[in-house]
Amino acid sequence: VKKSDVVKLILKNKYLGTPLKQTGVAFAPTNIALCKYWGKRDNDLNLPVTSSLSIALGKKGAKVNFQVINETHDLITLNGEVLDVASAFAQRLVTFLNLFRLKQGPYFSIIIESNIPIAAGLASSACGFASVVLALNQVFGWNLTVTELSILARLGSGSACRSLWQGFVEWNAGQRADGMDSYGQPLNFNWPDFCIGLLVMSEKEKHLSSREAMLRTVNHSALYSAWPAKVTTDLVKLKTALSEKDFTLLGETSESNAMSMHATMLSAWPPISYALPETVMIMQKIWKLRSEGLPLYFTQDAGPNLKLLFLEAHLLQVKAEFSHIEIVKPFAHI
Amino acid sequence: VKKSDVVKLILKNKYLGTPLKQTGVAFAPTNIALCKYWGKRDNDLNLPVTSSLSIALGKKGAKVNFQVINETHDLITLNGEVLDVASAFAQRLVTFLNLFRLKQGPYFSIIIESNIPIAAGLASSACGFASVVLALNQVFGWNLTVTELSILARLGSGSACRSLWQGFVEWNAGQRADGMDSYGQPLNFNWPDFCIGLLVMSEKEKHLSSREAMLRTVNHSALYSAWPAKVTTDLVKLKTALSEKDFTLLGETSESNAMSMHATMLSAWPPISYALPETVMIMQKIWKLRSEGLPLYFTQDAGPNLKLLFLEAHLLQVKAEFSHIEIVKPFAHI
Numbered sequence: 001v002k003k004s005d006v007v008k009l010i011l012k013n014k015y016l017g018t019p020l021k022q023t024g025v026a027f028a029p030t031n032i033a034l035c036k037y038w039g040k041r042d043n044d045l046n047l048p049v050t051s052s053l054s055i056a057l058g059k060k061g062a063k064v065n066f067q068v069i070n071e072t073h074d075l076i077t078l079n080g081e082v083l084d085v086a087s088a089f090a091q092r093l094v095t096f097l098n099l100f101r102l103k104q105g106p107y108f109s110i111i112i113e114s115n116i117p118i119a120a121g122l123a124s125s126a127c128g129f130a131s132v133v134l135a136l137n138q139v140f141g142w143n144l145t146v147t148e149l150s151i152l153a154r155l156g157s158g159s160a161c162r163s164l165w166q167g168f169v170e171w172n173a174g175q176r177a178d179g180m181d182s183y184g185q186p187l188n189f190n191w192p193d194f195c196i197g198l199l200v201m202s203e204k205e206k207h208l209s210s211r212e213a214m215l216r217t218v219n220h221s222a223l224y225s226a227w228p229a230k231v232t233t234d235l236v237k238l239k240t241a242l243s244e245k246d247f248t249l250l251g252e253t254s255e256s257n258a259m260s261m262h263a264t265m266l267s268a269w270p271p272i273s274y275a276l277p278e279t280v281m282i283m284q285k286i287w288k289l290r291s292e293g294l295p296l297y298f299t300q301d302a303g304p305n306l307k308l309l310f311l312e313a314h315l316l317q318v319k320a321e322f323s324h325i326e327i328v329k330p331f332a333h334i
Numbered sequence: 335v336k337k338s339d340v341v342k343l344i345l346k347n348k349y350l351g352t353p354l355k356q357t358g359v360a361f362a363p364t365n366i367a368l369c370k371y372w373g374k375r376d377n378d379l380n381l382p383v384t385s386s387l388s389i390a391l392g393k394k395g396a397k398v399n400f401q402v403i404n405e406t407h408d409l410i411t412l413n414g415e416v417l418d419v420a421s422a423f424a425q426r427l428v429t430f431l432n433l434f435r436l437k438q439g440p441y442f443s444i445i446i447e448s449n450i451p452i453a454a455g456l457a458s459s460a461c462g463f464a465s466v467v468l469a470l471n472q473v474f475g476w477n478l479t480v481t482e483l484s485i486l487a488r489l490g491s492g493s494a495c496r497s498l499w500q501g502f503v504e505w506n507a508g509q510r511a512d513g514m515d516s517y518g519q520p521l522n523f524n525w526p527d528f529c530i531g532l533l534v535m536s537e538k539e540k541h542l543s544s545r546e547a548m549l550r551t552v553n554h555s556a557l558y559s560a561w562p563a564k565v566t567t568d569l570v571k572l573k574t575a576l577s578e579k580d581f582t583l584l585g586e587t588s589e590s591n592a593m594s595m596h597a598t599m600l601s602a603w604p605p606i607s608y609a610l611p612e613t614v615m616i617m618q619k620i621w622k623l624r625s626e627g628l629p630l631y632f633t634q635d636a637g638p639n640l641k642l643l644f645l646e647a648h649l650l651q652v653k654a655e656f657s658h659i660e661i662v663k664p665f666a667h668i
Contacts, residue, residue, distance in 0.1 A: 222560055222563065222564035222567065222590075222594055223557045223560045223561070223564070223594060223597055223598070223601075224560075225560045225563075226556055226557045226558075226559045226560040227557070229556065229559075230556035230557070230601070233556065252603060255605070256556075256601070256603045256605070259600045259601055259605045260556055260557055260600070260601035262597075262600060263557055263596075263597035263598065263600040263601040264557070264597065266593045266594070266596060266597040266600070267557075267564070267590070267593055267594035267597040269586065269590050270621070271589070271590070271593045271621075273614070273617065273618075275609075275614050276614065277611030277612070277614045277615050278611070279614075280607070280609050280610065280611045280613070280614050281611050283607065284607075287604070287605075
């Protein structure tokens with residue numbers, strides 16, 4: 001099964017149609033996994049080995065503006081800068097867009113504005129591809145369901161399939177070879193007190209993409225074999241934590257899941273470590289604060305930055321301890 | 335099976351005898367595991383889940399001087415300082431010595447001189463208990479085989495059973511409940527070019543003992559289940575590397591084994607990390623140097639310090655890169 005087969009399955013008679021509108025504008029939030037997506041069972045379709053669970057970051061994400069242009073190539077602007085066609089990101093986006101058009105077009109001016117650092121482990125590609133799919137749905141007038149959009153977003157970037165909603169989202173791994181049962185689904189849990197603190201230690205692009213790191217881990221880590229069972233356990237714990245608003249269980253499970261994901265990478269060969277010295281310093285600070293009674297946890301993705309998890313009752317204390325923190329209240333605007 | 339049962343099995347009619355000599359003096363080298371001992375199948379007898387393989391550090395180790403004294407308690411001096419009877423180390427040593435004597439004694443003045451930092455992940459307890467057992471063998475005139483001494487040393491500290499020899503040593507896990515098949519054995523591989531570089535980042539006592547860390551990992555790490563198979567593979571690779579003098583295979587296997595051990599700790603709850611920010615910095619430096627062509631690897635034990643592995647041909651380059659390194663040539667004096 002190839003990506004184009006999946007696109008045909010979803011778009012049916014609308015496959016490779018002509019634009020209905022000249023423009024499409026969309027926003028998608030970035031999402032942070034509390035139970036990680038780590039390892040693919042299909043590298044082309046971005047089908048995961050396990051399910052995963054995330055929280056969307058409200059207004060943090062990507063906004064795209066599509067405009068059909070009378071050209072033979074796309075013109076991509078990212079945060080005010082025109083991207084070189086040869087750049088990795090431009091190539092990835094163009095390859096994705098080619099799934100939906102013929103050689104003769106249509107081509108677009110695509111203006112992307114992201115309020116999170118690109119490729120620094122803050123899921124920039126997740127919100128990027130989710131917003132692109134939303135905009136394409138407008139331009140082509142597909143009128144797809146959000147489930148179908150989630151599947152299309154996954155073809156661009158796995159975790160993008162979780163960025164179609166605010167709040168907690170589960171991505172069911174599914175079992176089908178064509179991935180038609182592998183998409184995001186919103187979980188109906190509101191938690192207004194829930195806070196996330198972004199601690200950006202480096203905005204530099206990561207030295208190794210998540211895609212490469214995942215592949216190396218699955219193929220060359222002796223400990224990866226124990227990861228799927230860990231995820232199964234953690235997903236049950238997280239859903240219990242959400243339904244009972246048990247923050248300790250949520251925090252412990254999320255942090256343990258993230259540490260275990262990084263553990264599978266350390267045991268790969270060559271070893272993969274996204275930690276900077278500052279990452280270690282901050283982790284130790286968090287563990288110290290927690291041992292002193294502060295209910296503070298963290299998660300870490302494929303990058304050096306940490307995302308703190310805490311409740312609003314401890315917001316002031318967290319702010320006092322981490323001067324450069326950016327606070328996100330995922331449910332504040334819902 | 336208790337420790338005292340094992341002592342009886344080994345000492346037989348010599349069990350709880352009186353001293354033959356008034357003094358005993360012994361040295362044992364510390365050892366660094368290239369394939370780690372991580373996890374016990376018997377917490378009292380220090381019986382391991384898996385076998386392990388180490389290299390002894392030549393003149394780096396502990397020297398003990400036992401002297402029978404006319405007292406009702408031991409007098410322990412460590413590196414020139416008299417130890418408080420209530421200190422953790424003194425209690426551990428006295429409890430061990432009690433296995434070999436009655437309430438009425440004999441008691442000893444024990445002078446320990448160690449030329450490695452204590453409890454900083456440099457296997458101070460390994461050489462400590464190995465040298466103590468060697469000295470006791472003299473004082474009591476047991477005339478035991480080195481295999482029997484290895485079993486007794488294990489009762490004091492698991493990895494001590496590998497500190498009875500110079501060079502490469504394998505500790506066979508064994509299967510018996512009484513551990514009579516679980517002891518060190520020297521491997522007959524000389525490798526005069528083989529160098530070890532000690533990079534001590536902290537001489538402070540570790541925040542969590544190996545014993546506690548191991549216990550928590552075995553009981554509370556989802557990834558530990560994959561560790562025994564990793565060890566089986568790595569032991570085969572290491573012995574191939576030794577017999578073929580394949581330094582790349584030795585280095586890769588040792589580093590991967592150490593990273594995987596730490597990975598099992600990170601996935602424990604609460605997570606266990608022995609890394610300091612400097613540890614991460616140095617790891618990244620090693621990986622960079624290696625990517626530039628220097629055949630340099632490392633291993634790390636339950637502490638922040640790293641032990642570099644390289645061949646004599648690269649000694650000058652390694653010294654130039656790491657100004658505070660201490661070089662050990664394990665085969666220089668054999």
